[in-house]
Amino acid sequence: MPMVLAGLITACGAPASSENATAVSATTPTSMAPAKPSPAHPAKTVPKTKPGAIASLKDASPIRLEQGIATPAELELLTTKSKGHMRVFLEEEEPLHLVGEQNEWSFVLAPGEQYRIPVGLMAVEEGRFYLRLQVVIExxxxxxxxxxxxxxxxxxPAKSRQKPVSDAGDGVISLPAQETTITE
Known part of the structure; x- marks a missing residue:
């Protein structure tokens, strides 16, 4: 068991490489450079991986776009599998659109690899949307x-409502309450 855990830790912590991972489709958008996180919103590099999951996203932070502007982004996948074939299908939520014709990628799995998917995204409305990735590993x-x-x-992002805090500065949040006293 310790040997298996050491192998998983090594595989997830290995430097990014795409020498052994080959995209099958020839329509990968090459004119777009990957989006970089802004200093105000640094990328989360520790993925929240579900135990036993076959794949996870390396970066879980939101991709930020400006309304109506096509923006390049890069998705990086990690997998616990070291042999086989992985296909990834992307599906956007309206009004989010994939820029370009490609929405499917294919990779040959290799130990310690991270799999990069360059995408172009554009949205015609402001808000919070979701890009779905369907991962199939054979x-x-x-x-x-x-x-x-x-x-x-x-x-x-929409601003959350501020909770009323007491004037004493003690961090106590005051909420309205109705009290009823019952005496017997």
């Missing part, structure tokens, strides 16, 4: 599937 263990979601924020 290996010696058979066919396995996982659906992942990546948040896409267009424009500024």
């Amino acid at each position: 290996s010696d263990e058979g066919l396995q599937r996982r659906q992942l979601m990546r948040v896409v924020q267009v424009g500024e």
Whole structure:
């Protein structure tokens, strides 16, 4: 068991490479450079991986877009599998649109690899939308599937309502209450 955990830790922590991962489709958008996180919103590099999951996103932070502007982004997938074939299908939520014709990628799996998917995104409305990734891995263990979601924020996020805080500065939040006293 310790040997398996060490192998998983090594595979997830290995430097990014795409020498052994080959995209099958020839229509990958090449004119777009990957989006970089802004200093105000640094990328989360530690994925929240579900135990036993076959695949996860390396970066879980929202992709930020400006309304009506096509923006390049890059999705990076990690997988616990080291042999086999992985297909990834993308599906956008209206009014979010994929720029370009490609919405399917294919990779040959190799130990310690991270799999990059360059995409172009555009939205005609502000708001919070979701990009769905359907991951299918065919290996010696058979066919396995996982659906992942990546948040896409267009424009500024909606501000949450401020909770009233007491004037004493003690961090106590005051909420309205109705009290009823029952005496017997």
